[in-house]
Amino acid sequence: xxxRKMAWRNLxxxxxxxxxxxLSIGFGVLLSVTFIGMADDSYTKMIDTSAVMGLGHVTVEPxxxxxxxxxxxxxxxxxxxxxxILKMEDVNDALIRIMGQAMIASANKSIGGAFMAxxxxxxxxxxxxxxxxxxxxxxxxxxxxxxxxxxxxxAKKLNLSIGKKLVYTTTDVKxxxxxEIARVTGVFETGVSEVxxxxxxxxxxxxxxxxxYKPEEAxxxxxxxxxxxxxxxxxxxxxxxxxxxxxxxxxxxxxxxDLASIITLDKAGNRVILILIxxxxxxxxxxxxxxxxxxxxxEFGIMMALGMSPSTLFMLVIMESIWFAVLGLVLxxxxxxxxxxxxxxxxxxxxxxxxSDYSAxxxxxxxxxxxxxxxxxxxxxxxxxxxxxxxxGIYPAWRAGRVPPVESLKEI
Amino acid sequence: xxxxxxxxxEDASKYYRQGKMxxxxxxxxxxxxxxxxxxxxxxxxxSGKTTVLNLIGGLDFPTGGRVYLEGQDxxxxxxxxxxxxxxxxxxxxxxxxxxxxVMTAYENAAFVLSLQGVSxxxxxxxxxxxxxEVGLEGLEHRRPDEMSGGQQQRVAIARAIxxxxxxxxxxxxxxxxxxxxADSLLRLMERLNNESGITFLFSTHDQRVMDRAHRIIKxxxxxxxxxxxxx
Numbered sequence: 001x002x003x004r005k006m007a008w009r010n011l012x013x014x015x016x017x018x019x020x021x022x023l024s025i026g027f028g029v030l031l032s033v034t035f036i037g038m039a040d041d042s043y044t045k046m047i048d049t050s051a052v053m054g055l056g057h058v059t060v061e062p063x064x065x066x067x068x069x070x071x072x073x074x075x076x077x078x079x080x081x082x083x084x085i086l087k088m089e090d091v092n093d094a095l096i097r098i099m100g101q102a103m104i105a106s107a108n109k110s111i112g113g114a115f116m117a118x119x120x121x122x123x124x125x126x127x128x129x130x131x132x133x134x135x136x137x138x139x140x141x142x143x144x145x146x147x148x149x150x151x152x153x154x155a156k157k158l159n160l161s162i163g164k165k166l167v168y169t170t171t172d173v174k175x176x177x178x179x180e181i182a183r184v185t186g187v188f189e190t191g192v193s194e195v196x197x198x199x200x201x202x203x204x205x206x207x208x209x210x211x212x213y214k215p216e217e218a219x220x221x222x223x224x225x226x227x228x229x230x231x232x233x234x235x236x237x238x239x240x241x242x243x244x245x246x247x248x249x250x251x252x253x254x255x256x257x258d259l260a261s262i263i264t265l266d267k268a269g270n271r272v273i274l275i276l277i278x279x280x281x282x283x284x285x286x287x288x289x290x291x292x293x294x295x296x297x298x299e300f301g302i303m304m305a306l307g308m309s310p311s312t313l314f315m316l317v318i319m320e321s322i323w324f325a326v327l328g329l330v331l332x333x334x335x336x337x338x339x340x341x342x343x344x345x346x347x348x349x350x351x352x353x354x355x356s357d358y359s360a361x362x363x364x365x366x367x368x369x370x371x372x373x374x375x376x377x378x379x380x381x382x383x384x385x386x387x388x389x390x391x392x393g394i395y396p397a398w399r400a401g402r403v404p405p406v407e408s409l410k411e412i
Numbered sequence: 413x414x415x416x417x418x419x420x421x422e423d424a425s426k427y428y429r430q431g432k433m434x435x436x437x438x439x440x441x442x443x444x445x446x447x448x449x450x451x452x453x454x455x456x457x458x459s460g461k462t463t464v465l466n467l468i469g470g471l472d473f474p475t476g477g478r479v480y481l482e483g484q485d486x487x488x489x490x491x492x493x494x495x496x497x498x499x500x501x502x503x504x505x506x507x508x509x510x511x512x513x514v515m516t517a518y519e520n521a522a523f524v525l526s527l528q529g530v531s532x533x534x535x536x537x538x539x540x541x542x543x544x545e546v547g548l549e550g551l552e553h554r555r556p557d558e559m560s561g562g563q564q565q566r567v568a569i570a571r572a573i574x575x576x577x578x579x580x581x582x583x584x585x586x587x588x589x590x591x592x593x594a595d596s597l598l599r600l601m602e603r604l605n606n607e608s609g610i611t612f613l614f615s616t617h618d619q620r621v622m623d624r625a626h627r628i629i630k631x632x633x634x635x636x637x638x639x640x641x642x643x
Binding site: 306409 | 469472491492495496497498499500502504506512513514523524526527571
């Protein structure tokens with residue numbers, strides 16, 4: 001009889017124990033999928049949300065802009081670079097923007113804020129959170145290039161509403177103070193109070209004129225890609241395509257360092273939890289296999305008396321642990337799939353607990369916890385649990401291979 | 413019986429330490445077992461019968477002296493080499509049958525052949541022939557818990573002889589079966605000895621075994637008390 005067949009039958013000597021052990025592995029699959037899937041989903045949402053708040057997954061900008069953003073630093077041929085980037089695979093869009101600080105004033109009050117100048121013909125709500133979050137009015141409509149869309153808290157602070165005028169003051173490319181009037185065409189509300197209380201959107205052509213920028217000039221190109229996990233690779237591809245030492249190409253990890261730190265910290269915490277889950281599962285499997293080996297000491301003695309080598313006996317027990325792993329992963333998949341389907345489509349809504357405008361590092365966090373597992377994470381879970389289960393079998397297998405036949409044959 | 417010695421013990425001893433006392437299970441025993449022998453080791457409990465079988469089978473090692481199997485000093489062999497010798501050259505029949513419970517009669521009988529890496533086809537031919545020979549035709553799919561003690565012991569005999577070993581070591585093979593089955597098993601082993609020339613060495617208290625043995629070695633306190641050969 002082949003070792004794998006014998007190992008499979010050995011598994012069913014004590015059905016209940018086998019099912020309980022396999023279920024513990026299955027439960028490990030469920031927990032791992034939940035933790036890692038929640039992390040995959042929430043990190044992706046945070047990164048994608050952050051990307052559509054201005055800087056994209058990858059940002060092309062003048063050298064030194066990331067450390068000290070300033071309007072006197074600009075890309076002279078932003079349109080040409082955009083065209084080159086758009087031809088690259090996996091790029092969703094490349095958006096030319098001018099971003100800077102400004103004083104925003106209404107008739108009787110002023111506040112410090114920031115502006116993002118966009119091309120209204122090219123930008124839509126899909127890749128621009130502010131446009132997506134317009135709750136009143138619309139984007140720069142019927143204002144001959146002098147429209148402005150303001151955050152809801154800016155509107156409140158400056159007592160502005162649709163149709164009213166504001167003045168924004170900033171410095172131009174030469175460092176001179178410049179001002180311009182704009183009429184409010186829309187109000188957005190992202191849910192992030194610091195953003196809603198300071199940000200305004202302006203049409204890029206008008207801002208270029210105000211800042212004395214040339215027609216193709218801009219602060220940065222915000223590149224939004226199809227899969228945030230490829231942002232590092234995309235940064236390198238764009239870097240080699242542009243090949244200009246005066247231009248920096250940065251991924252969201254560099255432009256959104258706070259967010260990157262939060263994610264890294266959260267991942268480390270998750271890893272600790274997963275290690276603990278793994279250790280608990282491993283202890284259960286080790287216990288089952290060890291008990292199963294101890295119960296069969298006499299039988300192992302007989303097998304060795306009949307000529308089975310210690311290494312074959314070792315392999316027999318390892319094979320049993322492999323079957324445990326296979327069974328556990330199959331059971332795990334069976335119990336996890338419905339849970340995953342529910343969590344993927346519906347999730348658990350924590351709005352009642354944390355509110356709908358919960359944010360971290362200026363990025364909105366979805367209060368509905370969902371699961372989305374990347375293929376590599378699923379593979380990691382399956383490989384990790386399989387390896388853990390098989391490793392748990394090593395000590396019992398070693399014990400089995402060390403059984404002295406003459407002693408074990410005396411056992412009743 | 414031929415003159416070729418399959419087993420040779422030279423002044424073999426086996427001492428165990430039990431508390432502060434040395435137990436002399438085998439004490440300076442010298443003997444030879446020849447090809448085709450049908451020999452019984454007998455003696456009271458504690459006389460060293462099973463220990464002698466264990467020493468010959470490489471399941472245990474002598475404290476003193478030498479044990480040779482087909483000319484090889486068992487005490488000088490590695491664990492893996494001894495495993496290979498047990499697999500290829502020795503058949504074991506135990507008092508408590510010791511079949512593997514998750515295997516059928518066929519699979520138990522084929523167990524050692526599968527360790528030897530014999531092809532499935534050859535294995536099937538040989539195992540079915542042996543099962544027929546030991547009277548278990550039609551029962552090959554039964555598991556041990558679906559067979560009587562006598563049938564289980566027949567499977568154990570089939571397992572022991574299917575590899576055509578140099579010697580079959582049978583430790584009290586009739587102790588756990590009723591007298592009808594014991595007679596039947598003994599007739600079977602006697603026939604295998606006569607027709608196939610398989611060498612048997614029994615440890616036994618059973619008079620029926622001694623009545624059929626061609627040679628009886630009596631042990632007492634680990635020493636040989638007598639060695640009688642019957643024609």
